[in-house]
Every structure is written in C-alpha cells, then in structure tokens.
Amino acid sequence: MNAEHELVHQAADFLKHRLPLQPEVALVLGSGLGGLAQRIGDPVVIPYSEVPGFPLSTAPGHAGQFVSGRLAGKNVLCMQGRFHYYEGHEMAAIVRPVRVFKALNCRALILTNAAGGVNWDFSVGDFMLITDHINFMGVNPLRGPNDDAIGPRFCDMTTAYDPALQQTARKTAADMGIALREGVYLGYMGPSFETPAEIRAFRTLGADAVGMSTVPEAIAAAHCGLPVLGLSLITNMAAGMAGKRLCGEEVIEIANARGPVFQQLVEQITAAV
Template identity: 60%
Template sequence: MRQQILESATFLRKQFLRQPEIGLVLGSGLGPLAEELQDAVYIPYGMIPHFKQSTAPDHAGQLVCGQLAGKTVLCMQGRLHGYEGHTPAEIAYPVYVLKELGVRALLLTNASGGINTDFAVGDLMLIEDHINMTGQSPLTGINDDALGTRFPDMTFAYCPELRKTALQVAEQSGVKLQRGVYCGVNGPQFETPAEIRAFRTLGADAVGMSTVFEVIAAAHCGLPLAAVAMITNMAAGVLMKPLSGAEVNEIAEQKGKAFRQFMTAWISSIAF
C-alpha cells in the first residue's frame, strides 16, 4: 500500500497551491463547511490515483484544499463507508495519504444518533473514545512497517491536546459541547431499539456508521486526531419514532451555521 500512497500524494501535491496543515473530514449533511475555504482547489476523488468513489447521499466526494481561519485546510467533502461496499482498508486509505502530504492534525466530523438521554437533537459531542462494533479493522492483513507498528496503541487515539483546545473554544464561544463515547456500526440500516439499549449499557453516548476505521488508521500512522459528532437524531427507541436519512441531513442543515462557526474557531485555535 505504501507505493499507492506515494502515487496518490505525488498527484495531489501538483494540484495544491500550499502545503496542507490540517485535515478535515466532513460527515453527512456537514459538507457546506468546505465551501467556506478561500482560494480553494477542488479535486474529485475519481481523479486521484487509488481513491475510491463516495456514493453516500449528500457526500460530494471531493477533496477541497484552501484557507480557513488562517490555516491551510485539506478537506474531505464526503467520506467512504462500509455500507457502500468499501473495505475498512479502502475507507482508511485517505488518512495515510493526508499524513504523507504533511498534514499535522486531522479533525473528523460525523452525524450521529444520540444514545445518551441527556443529549438533544442538534447538540455537538466531542468524541472522547469509541467502541468498534463493526467487527472489522483496516489493519487486518500483513502490516506495512513503513506506515506504523503491527499493534498500535489506542489509549490516546483521540488526541488529548486537540480535545482540550476544542473544549476551550466551546467555553469561550458559548457553544454547548457535549462529551462522550461513539459507537461505530456497519449500517446502512438504523439500529434496533434493543441494540441501542445494549450500546448504552456498554457505555456509548452516540452511534453512527463511520469514523472508527479512520481513527484506527490515524493511530496506526501517528497522525494526531480529534472528532466531533453532531447529534442529528435520537437513536432508535429513545423517542419511539421512526428514523430516516432525510431527517439526518435536515437537522445537519438547520444546525449547520453553529457547527461551521465552532469548527472554524477550533481550527483557528490549533497551534503546532
């Protein structure tokens, strides 16, 4: 995989005007933040050697590199998911490319279902840890020692310094930033009420169909990472109402301005 990563990175370096500093992955309904980048360069995934196409609804499927809050940000406007048929390694692949390009911090976002009954739709949750319920890992198979160790430590997969900065920004700007544990599942079906009760018992505060493979890859290659989930619906059985993907994107759009303001302030406050 190392050779493929180098080929992807070589192609992308020729497209960029500046060296990217921060990587940003935008989840369902959160893509409009990429439109706020200045002097932006847009590169569809299909143009990039060895990248897979994103087919999820409301995922533009392109890299956007530009200026935001005084930083050069390389943004994935839409990510890959297992339910699209992509393997864990394919989903994680862009993380290694971002590291090869010199990105020094990676911020993930996603749309999640709220399990914690103290949460409300529209809340932002700083992910402090995760539970991987997919039964899979992007590191399965022969390890490439050039990328990372065979058995990466996950204790600090969510970088304490980046999390601290996020909490400080939230306090200073008056943003209610919840904290909790994210449960990653395969999807694409929403979870059953019984599954949500089980996840709550395990200690999960929110659930979604992404993120965990990217976090594992970042820990593997030593790329500092933090993540924020937007609670776009309460999970199955919490409110005893049907769930829909349209609702997820609708809430993300309604709460998008506050999300973009918080993310911009967070990016501005990250120091290297």
C-alpha cells in the same frame, strides 16, 4: 513497498502537484456537514475520481471531492464527503485518505460526523466531543499484513483522540458560548439503523452516540501517528428513544439546520490548532 503503500504514495504525489499550499490541517466532513467547504478561501477542488486509488463516495450528502485552501488562517485539505464500509468499499480504501494526509505531512486531522444520540441526556442538535470509541463494525482497518513504514503491528489506542486537541476544542467552544457534550462514539457497520435492543445494549456498553463512520479513520490515524480530533453532531435520537421511525432524510435535515453553528465551531477550532 507493498501495494497499499504504493497506492498511498501515488495519491499523495498526485495531490502534491495539484495543491496550491502545503496542508497543515486535514478535515473530514460527514453527512450534511459539507457546507464548511464553502468557507474555504481560494479553494481548489479535486474530485476523488481524479485521485489514483480513490473510490467514489456514494453516500447522500457527500460531494465526493477534496477542497484545498485557507480556512481560519490555516492551510487546510478538506474531504467533502467520506467513504463508508456500508457502501461496499474495502477498509483499506476507506482509510487510505488518512494515510495520504500523513504522507502530505498534515499535523492534525479533524473528523466530523452526524450521529444518533444514545445518551438520554443528549438532545437533537447537540454537538459532542468524541473522547473515545467502541469499534462495533466487525472489522479493523489494520487487519492483514502490516506495513512497518506506516505504523506498528500492534497499535496503541489509549489516546486515539488527542488530549491536547480535545482541550483546544473545549476551550474554543467555551469561548464561543457553545455547549459541547462529551462522550463515547460507537461505530456501527450500517447501512440499516440500529434496533432499539441494540441501542439499549450499546448504552450498557458505555456508548453516548452511534454512527457508521469515523472509527476506521481514527484507528488508521493512530496507527500512522496523526493526531485526531473527533466531533459529532447529534442529528437524531437513536432507535426506540423518540418513539418514531428513523430516516436518512431527517439526519441530513437536522445537519443542514445546525450546520452553520457547527461549521463556525470547527472553523474556530481549526484556527486554534
């Protein structure tokens, strides 16, 4: 057992003794989207600082804690805030929670994020189903020695975003009367926003939205065999598209404004998973 495997199992063993329920669905809540945790019944809150091997979350709008309980009839384990590469964390630490979810026998992972719109047809406040991604972060969380107990050396990414979960999301959104865009998410290292030239290049590459998270987690989930659903809230149009400067405060403001509807959508998807 290598060092990372040991850290994953230490964290999983710790959580097993603290969680009131066996989690079925894991959720990762992105910038400004942490309010969904308030909808969890009989919540048990566990700060990341108490979990062995977990770093601290420093990103604005990220509470930095697990919330466990019941949501939409399912036992859930929710990350109220995630870890980002731009914070200075190593990739192994960023994806460690994903491997912990797998070790806890979660059967699905829902990744959410706030993203910038790259597709000209998108608008601020849209929801996007992630159908695929482009890793433009310059690093892969699977780099280094492979642990065959976690996953294969060469990980297939053809269906990194689970087709069955995507269909569940489509049906749920349609039933709720919520417009759900679909597209490719491009992961960018950050923390600086992208330049207008980069956004033009990303659009040419086929990106519909851009953000600073999610891609490492999706790769790690594919590696360990944990089905993933990805959802983005378009909180701003990317650099050079709206004729104004970008700021993090606007991202959180839009996320808070559209948060209640987004939370309802994720809750109903959770019920159907």
